[in-house]
Amino acid sequence: MSLEFNKIAASVLVAGIIALVGSIVATHIFDTNKHNANINIATNAPASGTESGDAPKGPESIMALLASADIKAGQDVFKKCVSCHTAEKDGPHRVGPNLWNVVGEKVGTKPGYAYSKAMASHGGNWDYQTLSDYLFKPNAYVKGTKMTFVGISKTQERANIIAYLRTMGDNPQPLPDASATAQPVATPASVPATPAAQG
Ligand code: HEC
Structure with missing residues (x-):
């Protein structure tokens, strides 16, 4: 009889402890979440700022x-x-x-x-x-x-x-118009650009 009573009392006690611990843990998780959220908001601002300044992902022109x-x-x-x-x-x-x-x-x-x-x-x-x-x-x-x-x-x-x-070909393709980067160096020797005017 007293054994039965002890069992019940013990399980009530255990249930109470579980509930108590559970609520402490829950509060703690909730608190740390709130805390983390605040940290994230604070650090995200400069982080996303640098990301938006990065170069585009596609291939750059050669x-x-x-x-x-x-x-x-x-x-x-x-x-x-x-x-x-x-x-x-x-x-x-x-x-x-x-x-x-x-x-x-x-x-x-x-x-x-x-x-x-x-x-x-x-x-x-x-x-x-x-x-x-x-x-x-x-x-x-x-x-x-x-x-x-x-x-x-x-x-x-x-x-x-x-x-x-x-x-690596029989007739290498002409290079793209490079006028922006370089001027052709040679002028054909057979075509004088301006006749020598002085005699
Ligand atoms: C792992 C093997 C492998 C490597 C490494 C590789 N290729 Fe290829 N390549 C292939 C295969 C296989 C094909 C045929 C693709 C198809 O039919 O879809 C191909 C096709 C090509 C073509 C198209 C040719 C055509 O006739 O239309 C070019 C251009 C090319 N490769 C260039 C390169 C260059 C330049 C490199 C090095 C930077 C390279 N590949 C590295 C396997 C390779």
């Missing part, structure tokens, strides 16, 4: 950089590609197609290479801009391409490697 790009450095960047590509004339296809003449060529048209559907049906030409966009993020520019390469985020590196690829 056009202004091409004329003065470093072909040697571009050849070095091409080391990222050699596990899958050759670039020399009559080089074999590897995992990816041989890239001789690729600058200026139609997308996905190297004879004897089995392109993905995405690449084969893409259309257009590989000019400086499209190559740059593709190499920035291959899978974003040609969705579904089987070229599993993360891309080159550095604008100068893309300019250098594309300047290098430009030289």
Whole structure:
């Protein structure tokens, strides 16, 4: 009998303690939440301020950089590609197609290479801009391409490697109008600009 009573008393006591502890914990969590919220509000303001000042995510244009790009450095960047590509004339296809003449060529048209559907049906030409966009993020520019390469985020590196690829062809494409960055140095010798007026 007294045993029964003790059991009941004990369980009432335990329930009370649980309730008490529970309410303390609850208050404590609530308090720390409030506290954290205040801290977040305080630190977020300057943080979001710097974020909004960051550069945009898309690829920057390489056009202004091409004329003065470093072909040697571009050849070095091409080391990222050699596990899958050759670039020399009559080089074999590897995992990816041989890239001789690729600058200026139609997308996905190297004879004897089995392109993905995405690449084969893409259309257009590989000019400086499209190559740059593709190499920035291959899978974003040609969705579904089987070229599993993360891309080159550095604008100068893309300019250098594309300047290098430009030289790996039978008739290197003219560089984009570089009048903004450089003036043509040579004037044709056979066409005198102004006849010598003094005798
Ligand atoms: C892991 C292997 C791999 C690497 C690394 C790689 N590629 Fe490719 N590349 C491919 C494959 C595969 C294709 C064919 C894509 C398709 O058919 O979808 C391709 C296609 C291309 C094409 C299109 C060719 C055409 O005929 O239309 C270009 C241009 C190209 N790659 C350039 C590069 C350059 C430049 C690099 C280095 C910065 C590089 N790739 C790195 C595998 C690779």
